[in-house]
Amino acid sequence: MPTVNAVPSNPPQNDLRQQATHTQAKINVAAAQKLIQNEQYNESFLLLRDALQDPDSIDDVRTMALIHFPDLYMKMALLEDVELAARTYASEDVSPDRLPADLDYRMGNQIWGKPKARRWMRTWQAMIQVAVMMGDYGRAIALTTEILRINPSDNMGMRYTFGSILLLSGRIEDALSFSLAWINAKNGTPLRGGCAFERPTGAPLSQDVLTFHRVKCPWVVASEHFLTAALAAFRLWGDCGLARQCLSMGAHTCPIVMRRILGGSAKPHGPWIGPSDAGPEAARDYLWLAQDFWTTPNVLAWATSDKEVKDMLLQRCSREGCHNRETSIFGFKHCGNCHNKIYCGHECQKADWPLHKPSCRFVYRRYRGLEKKRVVPMNKLVSRVEDALIDCPHNIEFRLRSIYTSSDEDSD
Known part of the structure; x- marks a missing residue:
């Protein structure tokens, strides 16, 4: 029986349409970048919004909206369009509106494990940052609470700034409840990612919790939780045992924050967006949000009166054999x-x-x-940064530097 050569079938119309949409979106993003360089933001806004028809452009548009648009309201308007596109895209894997009220650790990680849902949640993360810059703390709190409800294990690290946002909104008890939930959970995951907001009692931390964070696993809970708890407890009950415990633990886990506060450093004008090796720059975001609370006269007098804290902050000369020690911070x-x-x-x-x-x-x-x-092109930078965020969002500054400098480490 003679063989019949198979006739190659034409690609489906849907594939051709998707390819055309993808190509047009890339053209729009590239054109928008050129317009942004010429400060033509209104024209670039329209091009980027049209590019959202392609799901692969969601990350590009979100990053450009967050970084390149100077007007906060234009940032938020474009991010709202990005969120709608990302939500529609995420609904193919998970229905955001049909999730149960309380998600456990396992189910939350399953949702985070879906790339489409992860892209949608990162869009919320960008909206939260812009909302804080606009002073819309209510919206920032609502979005953060929803992220922590969906992903209680907090793979994006929202818990490190949420306590300060609650303080900025005047929710002192909720800020203390949230911080204590993560402190007392030790290496676990609190209910709703700490957003159950149970009324705090002011009872001191147990010795078991203090030993865990000071000796066994000092890296589990960031100093932001202890410093937020110290501020909130002092605002509620004054110089109580809980406030002193949290102040001491905050200075122990991240002394650079307290050195900058008590040393009179200027408040940062915005969040840190450059690369970092998790050095002094790691304190920038916390100080941007919370330094004004620490510099009020009564709080500053209370913090500086703690001799144990000041002893932690005064440093010794780095030369081996020299025993000289600072008499004042930054001496x-x-x-x-x-x-x-x-x-x-x-x-x-x-x-x-x-x-x-x-x-x-x-x-x-x-x-x-x-x-x-040279600056990495936006479409390449976004994909590499997103890959870095997947497994370790808290170390993104170090990974960003690795992206830029990996080829230069061996050069003289």
């Missing part, structure tokens, strides 16, 4: 190159240079490589 100067070492004077810095030079040069080369590196 010693950091290495001007890497900012990682601190010296009591020029003689100690000069004597320590042979030992410090290798690590100092390494850090300097990374920063120099960052300055030399």
